[in-house]
Amino acid sequence: MTSTAERVPGSAQAEPGTRHGPAGRGVGGGRRSVPRGGRGSGRGPGRRSVTSSRAPLVLLAPAALLLLALVVYPLVRLLVISFQDYGLRAIFTGQAGFAGFSNYTNVLTDASFWPVILRTVLVTGAMVVGTIGIGMAVSQMLTRLGVVMRTVVSVVLVLAWAMPNVASSLVWQWLFQPFYGVLNWLITQLGVFGDHTQDNWASSPGQALTIVLTLVIWQAVPFVALTLYAAQSQIAPEYYEAGALDGASAWSMYRAITLPALVPTLLLVTILSVIWDFNVFNQIWLLTKGGPEDTTLTLGIWTFVKSFVSNAYGQGAAIAVISTLILGALTSYYIRRLVRSGEEDL
Secondary structure, three states: OOOHHHHOOOOOOOOOOOEOOOOOOOEOOOOOOOOOOOOOOOOOHHHHHHHHHHHHHHHHHHHHHHHHHHHHHHHHHHHHHOOEEOOHHHHHHOOOEEOOOHHHHHHHOOOOHHHHHHHHHHHHHHHHHHHHHHHHHHHHHHHHOOHHHHHHHHHHHHHHHHOOHHHHHHHHHHHOOOOOOHHHHHHHHHOOOOOOOOOOHHHOHHHHHHHHHHHHHHHHHHHHHHHHHHHHOOOOHHHHHHHHHOOOOHHHHHHHHHHHHHHHHHHHHHHHHHHHHHOOOHHHHHHOOOOOOOOOOOHHHHHHHHHHHOOOHHHHHHHHHHHHHHHHHHHHHHHHHHHHHHHHHO
16 A cells, blocks of 8 residues: 555655645745745734734723823922911912921911810721711612512612712701701601701701711712622522521521622722722711811811911811821722732632
8 A cells, every 4th residue: 555645746755853734834944934924024913013012001090181281280289388378468479488497386386186086087997987887788778689679678778878968968957957957857846856946956966077078978879889780799609509498597607698798899999988988078068067176177178267267278288298198098998908818819
């Protein structure tokens, strides 16, 4: 019998150790074809890689420019003003002398500084704890509702969250108004606590803090609840089925299955809640203006009072810089935990 190489004209018998292939293109001998787009082509892989590496930069450029204009420049300008003797005269003349660290010295030695710092931290902590706690409860409730009720509750939450904080603060102010406030009228109609028609909630330290906390928590709960529900709905139901077969209670399954799965999301919403609640201004200013007796005077309100009431813009800028540093220190721990949890998931 003749071999295939003998029967096919022009074919060469492959040497040992080489693979068979098309004539003239065997591995280990013969001609090798140059791939298209090699060194001799202007459209080679090198040029494509350079173009592809520049594409993300081009896409991120508009966002980077906006951040520079709306975030970086105001922060730099704020830092510069905090070292200047900036007052009403500087606004009209456009010239402000260098004050050094005097603005920071005046702020740090002010009798209101440490009480305001402590009050801000406590108020922020109360808002964050209330928001996260109620948000977790609402998220768990959404998992137990039917499709129709879940849709209705979700729409209500979205509408409450989408309401501008200035408008909601004004509505809250009307609810707690003396003489014609709805809440005072309802409490009076109950006949249990007496006549509260003329009760001014903003004049009592405890009541003023209550209405501020309830307003901020009411506005923040929808985002936390819907975010946690989205994360909770991604948990595989097989875990709960296995827990039910083992006879675990609902609380045991929530503690052993749901909470560990929600840790990354909980860290994220906690960071965002700390940032938002630490910088709350509109709600407090519209409802109480920092009173009564400085009960709701936080760093944000104190910055505004120093800058636009006392016309000490340099000191107000110094307070804002200190607030930024404190906020960065408060959130750095949670950010490290969030990054670490993301690396563990990978």
